[in-house]
Amino acid sequence: MKPMFEKILPRPDCSWRFWLYETDEVEFEWHHHPEYEIALILNSKGHRYVGDSVEAYDGADMALIGPDLPHSWCSQPVHSGGSVQTYVAQLPAPWLHSMMSQAPELEGLRALMQESERGILFSRSVTQKAARIFAALATASPLERFIGLLQILTLQAGDKNARTLASAGYTFTAQRDSYCERIDRVVGYIYENYCQPLRADELADLANMSTNHFHRFFKQRTEQTFTELVNQLRIGKACSLLINSDQPISAISDLCGFNNLSNFNRRFRYLKNMTPSQFRARLRQTKL
Structure with a gap:
C-alpha cells in the first residue's frame, strides 16, 4: 500500500506541532511526512507499523519516527x-x-536523529517518564512546551534499552504527487488570505475538487478542518496585534477577518482559554 503524504501545519506561535488526540480507537492510516515525529500511545492495544516493521503493542507505546518513514498505529x-x-x-x-548545528548543547541528539531513520522504540521506563511530561504539555505555553520537548528528547537520547524498528535494508523514496501539489496550493492560498473571507467552495475549486471531497481531503491530509486552520492563523495574528498595538479589540477583530466581535471572543477563548481583553491585561501586568 502506498503511504499517504501528510501536510504538517504548526500553530502560528510554535516552530513545531504538538497535538493530543483522544479517540475510541486508533485507525490504520499509513502515511509519511518530512518531519520527525514522536508518537506516544496510551490506554491502547494493537499493532505498530514502521517501515517494514510490524509489531504488537499493549499499553504505553512511544516511538521516534524519522523524516518520510512510513508509519501508523x-x-x-x-x-x-x-x-x-x-x-x-x-x-x-x-x-x-x-538548532543542533548552532547549539553544541544539542550535539547529543544527533545520533538519536540518525537512528530515527529506521524508527526507534523506547523502553517502558522512559516512556512512562515522557508520558508525564506530555501530559503537562497539553496545557502549557509555547515556551513551556519547547522546554518539555527538550526534556523528552533528552530522555530518549539517554535510553540504553531503546531499539530500532525498520530493518537496516528498508528504503522508501518519498515522491510528490498531484495531491501534494493541491494541498500546497490550497494551504499557500489560505496563508496569504486568511484575514479575508474564505469559502470552502472557492478552495475546492482551487484544488479541482467538489466541496464535499475537498472537506474530506483537507481533513485527511492535515488532520484539521480548513476552518480550524483559518481560526488558528487569525487568532495568532490577533495575539500579535494585542501585544504590539493599542488598537481597540473590536478593530483587531475586524483586521483579523472575524465577522463580529462575539465570534472573535468565542474563538479566542476556545484557543487561548481566556478572552482577548484578559490576554491583553495579563501582558500589561507582566510588564509592570
Missing part, C-alpha cells in the same frame, strides 16, 4: 471506559538540524 476499540490518548510532536527537520 492500529488499535482495538476501548471497551473498559476511557479513551485512547495519542500525543504527537512533529518537528520540522530543517528547524531541528539548524
